[in-house]
Amino acid sequence: MTMLTGGTSGTTNIRRLIKRRFPLLAWLPSYNFQTFSQDFLAGITVALTEIPQGIAYAIVAGLPSQYGLYAGFMGCFMYFMLGSCKDINIGPTAIMALMIQPYVSSMGIAGGILITFLSGCLIFLCGLLHLGFIVEFFSYPVIAGFTTAAAFNIASSQIKSLLGIPGKSDTFLTAWISVFENIKKTRLADTLMGFFVIVFLVIAKEIRRYGSLKQRPEWTRKRYIIGVIIFMFSLASNAIAVMCCSVVAYIFKQYGQMPFKLTGEVRGGLPSFTLPPFSTNFNGTEFRFEDMMTEYGTVVIFCPLIAVLEHIAIAKAFSKGKSLDATQEMIALGVCNIMGSFVQSMPVTGSFTRTAVNNASGAKTPACSIITGIMVLVALGFLTSTFQYIPKSTLAGVIMVAMYYLCDFQAFILLWKSKKLDLIPLTATLVCCLFINLEYGILIGLAVNIVFVLYSSARPKIEIEEISPLYYLVKFKSGLHYTSAEYLREYILSMCTSPNSTVIIDGEYIGNIDATVAKSLNGLKDELQIRNQNIIFWNFKKTVINTCLGVNSDLGLNVKEESLEQIIAS
Incomplete structure (x- = not known):
């Protein structure tokens, strides 16, 4: 009977593990048409944002436009199978594009694909080893500074496309130097279209608050319908801007004129399923695997780290109080990148913009991801011939608006x-x-x-109260670490100077100490004795006392458990 129970328990644990690692098994059995209809609407809406963004971010990375779409559809398909957060959209992002851009410039397309595979492997391994806590070492000021800098960098790289200026730049400084050197080559048509797109997208973004998918009690039916139309218009604003500008460019082309710089031909069809390139030849230079690794340098670590940081931060923001399985999210993200590298994808992670659109569109399950993925596939199969008419200034405007909202300007005010x-x-x-x-x-x-x-x-807050000429009470408002050992000894010696007095150290807030602090406390006792002063360890936890006794067993004589009044009275 016991063996049977044990076997049943083991089977149950295996089933739980399988459901945890394949979350769709948990929600798929109860999936219904109403849920599908909401996921379908969200998936279509997100696709209208993902397609122009995928093309734009591929250009930021220095890749042909279709590679951003490759990244989009594979990320969506794999997250449908493994993702645990209903709102997350996996795909190319501006930060990932910026991080791989220098390596695409130096090693070609292979440089962008291999880093996708390596990032996926590292993220997947970190997920298996439950290393998600690593992202906790990135404080809010560091994250805010990084994302704002990345946004500035990407926006700066698009200034030339916005103005129709020729040339290419890899860094923030070279981008602006190139702009000022070629400012006389500004093209009026590109500039006007680019700024029109920026104004249109900002207005569309700002008017979203006037629309809603939830009717308020004070709204009439007509007002509700208008609100929904405004809301949906705002969500699809990127696609609307790109389509309208493409139509304008196409009309000019039919009349034999082209005042805009166009994206150019986008290769249609599905990518071939093949191993990621572990060597390449670019511009006559042969790169073996070890050469590519040397070229990557620290980005091999930081690309997956930033991908995880971006993804987990977005997942937490949209979990809305529900528990987040960070391990599963890392496994899902790792697999998305690994499988993506087999279809020539650039690195992918969670996108804040598209996730917000997903959430606002009423996504109910990760099934919305597969709807988005199918839409991207349809675009690859049937719409790529129209992508060649997208003006570069239009994509530049789309990117610059997205980067403006990525900047964390509020961080400066908050920290101030x-x-x-x-x-x-x-x-x-x-x-x-x-x-x-x-x-x-x-x-x-x-x-x-x-x-x-x-x-x-190293400088913990220490309060010293002189109870009487013969007693000092020392309180620590935080834990003690080896970095503060010398400071606390010198500070107490300098502040507690009355001869024949007793120094009482209150250990209420000292949760744990190391050997260095214990040795410092022992040295403090010896130096106070030389000055005819006594020391008492009061209110200390047993674990802390044991550490002190390990340094000097005689310190036990200085430990008191009575009340403060009793110690003073004695």
Whole structure:
């Protein structure tokens, strides 16, 4: 009977594990037509944003336009199978495009595809090892500085396309230098169209608050319908802008004129399913696998790390209080990138913009992802001939508006009001990401942030109250670490100077100490004895006392468990 119970329990655990790793098995049995209709609407709406963004982000990465669509459909299909968050949309993002752009420039298309595979493998491995806690080391100031710098960088790279200026640039500085050097080559038609798109998208974004898919009690039916139309119009604004501008360009082409720079031919059809390239030849230079790894450098670590950071942050934002299985999300993201590399995808992660559209459109399950993926496939199969008429300035406008809303300007105000010192790591990250590169910028930002953390732990808040000329009460308002060992000893010695007095150390807020702090407390006792002063360890936890006794068993004589009044009275 026991064996049978054990076998049943084991089978149940396996089923739970399978459902956890394949979340669609949990919601698919209860799936119905009403849920499908809402997912279908959300999937179509997101696709209208993903298709122009996929083309635009591929251009940012330096890849042919269709590669952004390859990334979009495979990310959607795999997340449908493995994703646990109903709103998340997986696909190409501006930050991922910016991170791989230098390596596409140096190694060609293969440089973008291989980093997708490597990132996927690393993310998947981190998911299996439950290493999601790594993202907790990125503080809000560092993340805000990084995303704002990335947005500035990407927007700056699009200024030339917006103005119709020729040339190419890889960094924030070179982009603006190139703009000022070629400002006289500005094309009026491209500039007007680009700024028209920007104004249109900003207005569409701002009027969204006047529409809603939920009727309010005070609304008439007519007002509700108008609100829904405005809302849907706003959600599809990217696609509407791109389609309208493409129609304008097509009309000019029919009359033998072309005042706009166009995206050019986009290869249609599905990509071939093949292994990611582990070597390549680009511009006459042969790159073996080890050469490609050397070329990548630190991006092999930071590309997957930023992908996870972006994805988990978005998943948490839209989980709405529900528990988030970070391990499953990392596994899903890893598989999306691994499988994507087999269809020539660029790196993918969660997109905040498209996830917000998904949520606003009323997505109910991850099934909306497969609807979006199918729409992208339809675009690849039947609409690529029309993509060649998309003006570059239109895509530049789409990207620049998206980057404006990606900038975390509110972070500066928030930190100024709450803790001004946090502006230092934010500014350090922002400046270094802009003027060096993203990987080193975030490393420097982390280092600056860690310095502040270490300084804080090295200078704990200590309150010393002189109860009487013969007694001092020392209180620590935070834990003690080895970095503060020497400071606390010197501070207490300098503040508690009355001869023949007793120093009472209150250990209420000391949760744990290391051997360095224990040795410092032992040294403090010896130095106070030389000055004819006594020390008492009061209100200490047993684990802390045991650490002190491990350094010097005689410290047990200084431990008191009586009340403070009894200690003073004795």
